Amino acid sequence: MNLISIDGPDVSRGEVDNTHMGTSDVMEYLPGQLYDGGTMTMTVEHDGDVTPPIITTDSPVEVETITITWGSESPAANWAFSGFMSGYKPGASIGERMEATVTVKVCGAIAVS
Numbered sequence: 001m002n003l004i005s006i007d008g009p010d011v012s013r014g015e016v017d018n019t020h021m022g023t024s025d026v027m028e029y030l031p032g033q034l035y036d037g038g039t040m041t042m043t044v045e046h047d048g049d050v051t052p053p054i055i056t057t058d059s060p061v062e063v064e065t066i067t068i069t070w071g072s073e074s075p076a077a078n079w080a081f082s083g084f085m086s087g088y089k090p091g092a093s094i095g096e097r098m099e100a101t102v103t104v105k106v107c108g109a110i111a112v113s
Contacts (some may be wrong), residue, residue, distance in 0.1 A: 001044040006068065006101065009081070009106045010038035036105025037081060040066070046090040046100035054088040063107050082107045 014032035063082045070077040087103030 001047070001050075001100075004043040005046065006040070006042045008038060008040040009079075009104075009110065010040075011106075012036050012038055037083075037108065037110055039086065040068075040083070040104045040106065041110045042102045042104070044100050044102055046092070046098040048090075048098065052088040052090075052100070066104060078113045079110055080113070081110045092096065 016032055020028075027110055032088040038047045061084055063084050063089040065080060066083050067078055067080045070079070081084040083104045083106045085102060086105040089103075090098065090100040092098040
């Protein structure tokens with residue numbers, strides 16, 4: 001599969017409602033202690049003759065290490081995390097390249113180097 005574009009991971013941090021009876025006019029929040037690594041999406045060239053990696057009979061499905069290198073300058077920033085493919089959506093239009101959107105769920109911490 002040839003990579004066309006990449007988006008994410010869409011990291012988010014939850015919030016804790018800190019509103020109480022003495023609060024006036026506006027709700028109060030504190031940042032949550034945990035963050036969710038979210039999902040990463042990629043657009044790839046789709047080949048209808050190749051079985052997508054999400055279709056597997058392996059049990060259990062393995063979590064893999066994924067590394068994204070942002071940029072080509074030295075030193076490039078790298079993000080590494082564990083994840084698994086959670087979605088594969090192929091599509092095609094007349095006269096255009098067949099593409100698929102791949103979704104990867106981030107499992108655990110994102111290491112930046």
